[in-house]
Amino acid sequence: MKAIIQRVTKASVTVGxxxxxxxxxxxxxxxxxxREDTKEDYKYIARKILGLKLFDANDGKxxxxxxxEKQLEILCISQFTLYGVLKKNKPDFHNAMSADQSQALYQEFLxxxxxxYNKDKIKDGVFGAYMQVHIQNDGPVTIELESPKKHNVVQEKST
Structure with missing residues (x-):
């Protein structure tokens, strides 16, 4: 499982x-x-997200x-393209879990x-929909996180 985490001042998702x-x-x-992610992967990612020290403390640290600790909100967006690889100039998404399987795992992650944390502070988009995500990045601060489980993920193929 992979997460691109962005600290934001605000964010929203629209469909149409x-x-x-x-x-x-x-x-x-x-x-x-x-495609090989399991319960252990989403538990790891959730634990790391909730523990990441990305905000200034009240004492200015x-x-x-x-x-x-800051009691802020989280907006999650499912994005299968994070597991895309290039075949020449065309993306290939065979490393991503199929939509029917990944939807259940994504819901378990949420x-x-x-x-x-607090279920009322966790928001998301519409799984599988064509969405527009509006992000006002704060900093900017962007962290990439991937579960440590070793996958047989195929990288870019040269042909």
Whole structure:
């Protein structure tokens, strides 16, 4: 499982002209699910996200608090393209888990975040939809995180 974590002052997701969800200050997280991901992968990613010290503490200490300590919101967006590889100039997504399997794992991931934090502060987009994600990055601060499980992920092929 892979997460692109962005500290934001605000973020929102729309489908067509409809606003699906929005948050103020917090984290916007793009989530990619590999075809071999399991419960252990989403538990690891959720634990790391909730523990990341990406916010200044109230005493002014840089990188002193995590999302839980600051009681901020999280906007999660499923994004299968995070496991894309290039075949010449065309992306190939065979490393991403199929939509029917990944939707269940993604929902379990969201539940895991809510269980270990506050479910009312966890928002998401529409799984599988064509979405527009509006991010106002704060810093900018962007962290890439991947579960440590070794996958048989195929990299770019040269032909």
């Amino acid at each position: 002209d409809e606003l699906v969800n929005s948050i103020g200050q917090g984290l916007c997280i793009l989530i990619g699910i590999c 840089r990188w002193g608090n995590n999302i839980v 539940t895991e975040l809510g269980t270990n």
